[in-house]
Amino acid sequence: MRTELPARSPIPRIALAFACAAMLCAPCTLPSQNEPTYDVVILNGRVMDPESGLDAVRNVGIRGGKIAAVSTDLLKGKTSIDATGLVVSPGFIDLHSHGQDAENYRLKAMDGVTTALELEVGVWPVREWYAAREGKALINFGASVGHIPARIHEMHDSGTFLPRDKAAMDVATPAQQKAILADLDQGMKQGALGLGMGLAYTPTTSPEEALDVIRVAAKWKRPVFVHVRTPGGLTPGIVDSLQEMIADAAITGASVHIAHINSMANKETPIALQMIEGAHAHGIDITTEAYPYTAGETRIDSGVFDAGWQRQLDITYSDLMWVDTGERLTEESFNRYRKQGGFVILFTNTEEMVREAMADPAVMIASDGIIQNHKGHPRASGTYARLLGVYVREQKVLTLMEAIRRSSLAPAQRLEDASPQMKNKGRLRVGADADIDIFDPAEVIDRSTYQQPTRYSYGFRYVLVGGIPVVRNGKLDESILPGQGILAR
Ligand SMILES: [Zn+2]
Structure with missing residues (x-):
């Protein structure tokens, strides 16, 4: 069992019962209670499912990329994630x-x-x-x-x-x-x-x-x-x-x-x-x-900036920010960039x-x-x-x-x-795909700005795609690329 964080039993009495049961049947050959049943378990998180309205501390078991259990029982997995104090959402x-x-x-x-x-x-x-x-x-x-x-x-x-x-x-x-x-x-x-x-x-x-x-x-x-x-x-x-x-x-x-x-x-x-x-x-x-x-973004060389855009959008040149340099525009730079083409931010x-x-x-x-x-x-x-x-x-x-x-x-x-x-x-229910966010509701915040738009958000500790963590302990893990195409049928 690989433990992501120190795994704490949410219900120690049950763990104790498992341990006693295992001791009692030591000579027999019942399947061991220590065998991991799930690929990944998320323990002790505040599970929030907008479909059922569930908002309670639960353990989540994931098998084969799907949610296989949402339970108050202790679940065992090859990988275990301690979500104490964190929200577990779709x-x-x-x-x-x-x-x-x-x-x-x-x-x-x-x-x-x-x-x-x-x-x-x-x-x-x-x-x-x-x-x-x-x-x-x-x-x-x-x-x-x-x-x-x-x-x-x-x-x-x-x-x-x-x-x-x-x-x-x-x-x-x-x-x-x-x-x-x-x-x-x-x-x-x-x-x-x-x-x-x-x-x-x-x-x-x-x-x-x-x-x-x-x-x-x-x-x-x-x-x-x-x-x-x-x-x-x-x-x-x-x-x-x-x-x-x-x-x-x-x-x-x-x-x-x-x-x-x-x-x-x-x-x-x-x-x-x-x-x-x-x-x-x-x-x-x-x-x-x-x-x-409060701002949008589009291409300066698009139909949005055809004649009359100032009246239509109720803004002027200085409400536009050129994405490549961060500069606010003037009539001169607007005309120059419109010929060149590229993205502009509009404070509208x-x-x-x-x-x-x-x-x-x-x-x-x-x-x-x-x-x-x-x-x-x-x-x-x-x-x-x-x-x-x-x-x-x-x-x-x-x-x-x-x-x-x-x-x-x-x-x-x-x-x-x-x-x-x-x-x-x-x-977030049994049978759903294990696409899951685990985040800290007290800390989660955006860090990207108009000047630095590629700063990662903070507070998503784990993000799972089909049961595979692509964010682990707040850091990207690109060792597996689990994303799948979503198609109409
Ligand atoms: Zn659009």
Whole structure:
């Protein structure tokens, strides 16, 4: 038995009973009580399961990558983790994680994320994307098929992640539209978890064309993950944008998930949340997400910065921070960098609106993060620790159980109709996948900043993916890469 920390019996009397029983039957050949029954046991932790509401000290036994026991009995395993004083929760599922490489997976694991999904922009081609990560990922991964990458491909745009020219500026010909729809259908056939859309990045997508795209998702009964057309409080703005999605969902029967409501609605967050909850209450399958930061991030060479962006976003040049250097922009540097291309951070929101989103039980937590060459937005590495440290512990905006639910169970439920794999994620119960976080609720905190966005979060002592610790005693362990692809079936 390998002991991670000094293992203390949670119930010494039972251990004593085992010892006595073993002595009594010394001559007989009953299976020894000393044989480890589990691969890993987590002892004495405060087990929190948002599905059943369990919040009590329990021992957890893991066998074959699955949770095999949640018990007050003493459990024995080949490896034993002492979780005394720590919370044991389902691993977090990030529905909005653009960073899908080893560097980003490391940051995610240290922030308690066991499954990171690229659902908003999405990918194309889908099969190749999954194949490139199979057996090489620290955490679980998955993607939607993306309208943006399909449009970039079919319209010969020069952008790689987001459109830079033709896919953003030209209207797709009927032949191109047909080819894009065929690409999306092919991605669905290959197991994409849904359909990604970013109408703000492809403003030449007409409402009719968007409706046709959403019909593909409806046909496959998988959600659309959308960065809506226009942010902010003007007309058009977030209200019109949400109305388009709600109408398209009603027309097609598609499920719709609105990406980062915080950075789209900004000061209009209360009305945007009311719209989403109202539509949901009247039978539209619509959900949303937010991240706990007042700034967003996107590419400066994207459609977000087309003429009129200052009015639309209610900001000016100095509210923009160039990611590579940390400098605030001027009109001159804005124009120079827009030609060059790259990521920029936008300070558009207020702390009050972020709190509003964090407090709303309908809002899932998702990071929208990407780090490239150690640069980016701190949300990529700190979203979940910040949620737990700042908004649960310090500000008491939501309860710990509610934060766990909106970071694990709710995202799993969003996807489980499309992907049966998700039915066994986001839960801490027998039969669920052993994707588990063990963290200190009194200490967990984000450390990444706008200046240093790749600082690891603090407080996640253990993070298990399929029963394999990828964070051990607060440190990464990359000796095994247990991450698996999550697909629709
Ligand atoms: Zn977005």
